[in-house]
Every structure is written in C-alpha cells, then in structure tokens.
Amino acid sequence: MTVENISPPTLEAKSDLPAIEFYFDFLSAFGYFASLRINQIAERHGRQVEWHCMLLGVSVMKVMGLKPLLETPLKGDYVRRDVPRYMRQHGLKVARQVSDPMMDPRAAARAFYWVKAFEPSLLENFSKVIFDSYWRLGNDLSDSEKIIELAGAVGVDPAALRSGLDSGTANELLRQSIGKSVDKGVFGSPFMIVDGEPFWGCDRLEMLDEWLLTGGW
Amino acid sequence: MTVENISPPTLEAKSDLPAIEFYFDFLSAFGYFASLRINQIAERHGRQVEWHCMLLGVSVMKVMGLKPLLETPLKGDYVRRDVPRYMRQHGLKVARQVSDPMMDPRAAARAFYWVKAFEPSLLENFSKVIFDSYWRLGNDLSDSEKIIELAGAVGVDPAALRSGLDSGTANELLRQSIGKSVDKGVFGSPFMIVDGEPFWGCDRLEMLDEWLLTGGW
Known part of the structure; x- marks a missing residue:
C-alpha cells in the first residue's frame, strides 16, 4: 500500500446499524494485521468502522x-513465533520484525486524536498510513515530524497538526480517549466492540464475522 | 458424559506420526472445552493425543x-464473559461458573501423573472424568479422596493411587513434569504442540486442524 492508493474514506453512513468499534495500538503487530481486514468484515455486514487508537503501555502495564x-x-517467545506464522499464513511481508526496537507510540497516538477531532474524514487513511509506514516499511515514527509528514500526505494540514501537538491539545484528547477505552474494558490490540459485545484479538475476527452474520448467540 | 459411557482408550498407535501434545490445567474452562474436541481433531489426521496436565499457578504466576x-x-471481566459465550456457541451446559471458587488442583494433578506412570492406558479416561466432575457437574475436587474415588471409577486401583499420593511419589512426578512443560514453553491452558509447533488457546484448535491438514505454512 502506498499513500497514493489508499482508498478515499466513506463519509456517508452505510446504514443505521452501530459501527464496529476497532481499538488498536500502532505498536501492535496483530493490531496492524486486523486493520487490514476490519473494513472488509464491516462492509459485509453493512457496518462502518470507528477507529480508536489506544496505548497498551497504559492499559496493560x-x-x-x-x-x-x-x-x-x-509468552514473549510464543508471540515472536506466532507473528511470523500469521504473516506466512496470510501472505504478508513486512520490513519490521516483532523483535525490532519499538517506536515511542505517543506522537502517533496524539496525532490520531487530533485528526479525529479536527479532520475526522481523514482518520482512517491517517491510521492506515501510520500502520503501513511503521510495519510494512519498518520506519521509526517516534518523532512528531515524521507523523506530521505522513499526515500531510493524506491531506492533513501540517501546520495545524504541529500546533495541536505542540500546544498539548492533542495530548489532552489522547488522555481522555485512553481513559474512555479503559472504562469500556479495552485491554488488548486489536479489540473490537460491536453492539456492546467485546472481541479481543486478531484471531477473534472470524468469531466477530460469524456473530454479525448470525446475530450472536 | 457419565463414567459409564466414556469410551475405552485406544492402546494401539494409529500411525507413526507424532502425537499431539495436549497441555491443560483442570482449573481451566478453555482447557476443559478443548478436551472435548482434541480427540476428534487428532483422529481426523491419524494422530494420537498425549495428555499433559500442568498448573497455571506455576507457569503463569x-x-x-x-x-x-x-x-x-x-481481562478478568472479559474472560467471565467469554467463557459463557463459548458455551452458548457450542451448546455446552455446565454446573460450574467461571467465577465460582476454584478447587485446589494439586490432588488432581498429582494423581494424573501417578496414573500416567503406573496406569497409562487409563490416563485419558481419568482426565475426562476429572474434567467432567469438576466442570460439568460442578464438584469441588480439592480433596484427594474424591480424586481417588473418580480414578477408581475408571479402573485405577484406589489403594495403590492413595499410596502414591501419600508417599510423595505422585508429587515428585508432577514436579518433574511441570518443569518439563515450562522448558517446552507451555504457558497457557489449553496449549498444544504438534511436530514442534506450539498453539496456545482453545481458539487455535481450528488453526491446528488446518495446520495438520495442509502440512503447515
């Protein structure tokens, strides 16, 4: 995926059904993998996706x-084996290894909530370009300037975002949102909530799909 | 399932293929659920099942x-919701609630390894009758005498097992086996290893099935 071929976001509600709440940490490999599939599942059931960034460092730690x-x-050893196994199964190739040093996710998370507040129609593409740059291309995105550059590529005004990051506005939006996700019981990445029903983990996407198909059990 | 209609164990090797190593803690609801499905998956691929009891209290804690x-x-709140959801999905009814006080699993685990050492042909039925009594019927099995009674019902000599429990032999067998499971990287229940490949969780049984079908990826 390059910036050019990210599809334009759908602004119109597809139906009156509640959206799938999709929570992820940009640091999470399985969050990234789920981000590649969540739209297709939602579309199959006439749902939209509400993107929610969270920080495992807050909820988990x-x-x-x-x-x-x-x-x-x-468990760490298992995950180091499970992530490449998932990628082989799904034919994914990424530059980043799960054992590579992680970025500081805060700049990306702050920018996410600033975009959500001020440029909501760009949020999905912003999320995808961050995931793509961090995981598929293997870039370190700890530096706010790199986040601003990627945001600019999907149409966000760089100067306005920089100001939001510098002023603390973005950080305050992030702080409130993380609190809300913890209040909702979100503790992992990916974590999906649909019609109040929680699903944790990329390997629960099939269950979520079946839940929506059958109306639950 | 009652003691009477537990099927006799298969003593003959079905093939030269390595067995599926199936690790579980009797305390684990998802270990119990997996125990109800593991034989069918193994049979489909001409494999046997090697039953291994472990203690989450050792590996996890x-x-x-x-x-x-x-x-x-x-996570605890999620599990309290996820277990009944799995049961509804699979049409299971059990007397025990996941939030009920847990038994002390050590008598069952010690007896498991004594049966494994001295009455290996009875091990599978022993495991199933313990799981059934604890989960489906909701009995507390902390007391050795209850374990001995259930073991007797599947053909284990009660006096010999009691002696093994009292002498510390069963405990030493357990201690060694737990150490081996930790060395193998087992950290959850259920946990399956097949041809050296680890699968953690009841929701990975489908992946294990597909792995055996396709030869892996």
Whole structure:
C-alpha cells in the first residue's frame, strides 16, 4: 500500500446499524494485521468502522499491572513465533520484525486524536498510513515530524497538526480517549466492540464475522 | 458424559506420526472445552493425543510473574464473559461458573501423573472424568479422596493411587513434569504442540486442524 492508493474514506453512513468499534495500538503487530481486514468484515455486514487508537503501555502495564508482552517469559517467545506464522499464513511481508526496537507510540497516538477531532474524514487513511509506514516499511515514527509528514500526505494540514501537538491539545484528547477505552474494558490490540459485545484479538475476527452474520448467540 | 459411557482408550498407535501434545490445567474452562474436541481433531489426521496436565499457578504466576487471569483487571471481566459465550456457541451446559471458587488442583494433578506412570492406558479416561466432575457437574475436587474415588471409577486401583499420593511419589512426578512443560514453553491452558509447533488457546484448535491438514505454512 502506498499513500497514493489508499482508498478515499466513506463519509456517508452505510446504514443505521452501530459501527464496529476497532481499538488498536500502532505498536501492535496483530493490531496492524486486523486493520487490514476490519473494513472488509464491516462492509459485509453493512457496518462502518470507528477507529480508536489506544496505548497498551497504559492499559496493560498501568491498569492491568502486567509487564510488556514481549518481555513476559514463555509468552514473549510464543508471540515472536506466532507473528511470523500469521504473516506466512496470510501472505504478508513486512520490513519490521516483532523483535525490532519499538517506536515511542505517543506522537502517533496524539496525532490520531487530533485528526479525529479536527479532520475526522481523514482518520482512517491517517491510521492506515501510520500502520503501513511503521510495519510494512519498518520506519521509526517516534518523532512528531515524521507523523506530521505522513499526515500531510493524506491531506492533513501540517501546520495545524504541529500546533495541536505542540500546544498539548492533542495530548489532552489522547488522555481522555485512553481513559474512555479503559472504562469500556479495552485491554488488548486489536479489540473490537460491536453492539456492546467485546472481541479481543486478531484471531477473534472470524468469531466477530460469524456473530454479525448470525446475530450472536 | 457419565463414567459409564466414556469410551475405552485406544492402546494401539494409529500411525507413526507424532502425537499431539495436549497441555491443560483442570482449573481451566478453555482447557476443559478443548478436551472435548482434541480427540476428534487428532483422529481426523491419524494422530494420537498425549495428555499433559500442568498448573497455571506455576507457569503463569511463578515463571511468568503474572497474576491469575480472573484477578487481572479488564481481562478478568472479559474472560467471565467469554467463557459463557463459548458455551452458548457450542451448546455446552455446565454446573460450574467461571467465577465460582476454584478447587485446589494439586490432588488432581498429582494423581494424573501417578496414573500416567503406573496406569497409562487409563490416563485419558481419568482426565475426562476429572474434567467432567469438576466442570460439568460442578464438584469441588480439592480433596484427594474424591480424586481417588473418580480414578477408581475408571479402573485405577484406589489403594495403590492413595499410596502414591501419600508417599510423595505422585508429587515428585508432577514436579518433574511441570518443569518439563515450562522448558517446552507451555504457558497457557489449553496449549498444544504438534511436530514442534506450539498453539496456545482453545481458539487455535481450528488453526491446528488446518495446520495438520495442509502440512503447515
């Protein structure tokens, strides 16, 4: 995916059905993988997708009191094996390895909430270009200037975003949103909520699909 | 399932293919659910099942340094919702609720390894009758005498098992086996290993099935 061929966002509501709430951390490989499939699932059921960025560093480490996944004995080893396995299964190739040093996700997360507040029609493409740059191309996006550049490529006014990041506005929007996601019980990436029903993990996308198809059980 | 209609174990190797290593904690609802499906998956691919009991209290709490799942903020709430949802999806009815007080799993786990060492042909039925009594019927099995009674019902000599539990033999067998499972990277319940490939979670049974069907990816 390049910036040029990201599809334009759908502004019109496709139906009166509630959207699928899609939570992810840009740092999360399975969040990225789910971002590549969530629109197709939503469209199949006449739903829209509401994109929500979260920070595992807040929900997992602070609220849940757990250590980072990759630093957890046994489970970290499993994840380092499971991520490339998923990619082989789905024919994905990315430059970033799950064991590579992670970016500081805060600039991306702050910019996400600024775009959501002030340029909501660009939010989906902004999210996709960040995921694509970080995971598929393997770029480090810790620096706000890199985020601003990518945002500019999908139509966000760079100067306005820079001002939002510098003034603390974006950070305050992020802080409030993270609090709301924790209040909703979101603790992993990806995490989907549809009609109040929570689904955690990329390997629950099939269950979500079946839930929407059948009306749940 | 009652003790009477548990099928006799298959003693003959069905093929030269390596068995599916199936790890579970009797305390684990998803371990129980997987135990109801693992044989069918194995049979479809000409494999046998090697039953391995483990203790999440050792691998998760001690080795991984995590708190118990149900006591983990946010995730515990999700699990309390996810377990009944799985049961509704699969038409299962059990007397035990996931939020009920848990048994002390050590008597069952020690007996498991004593049966494995001295009455291996009875191990599968022993495992199933424990799971059935604890989950479907909702019995507390913390007391060794209850384990011995259930073991007797599937053909284990009660006096010999009692002696193995009292002497510490069963405990030493358990201790060694738990160490081996941790060395193999097992950290959850259920956890399956086939041809060296690890699969964690009841919701990976479909992936395991497809892996065996296709030869992996």
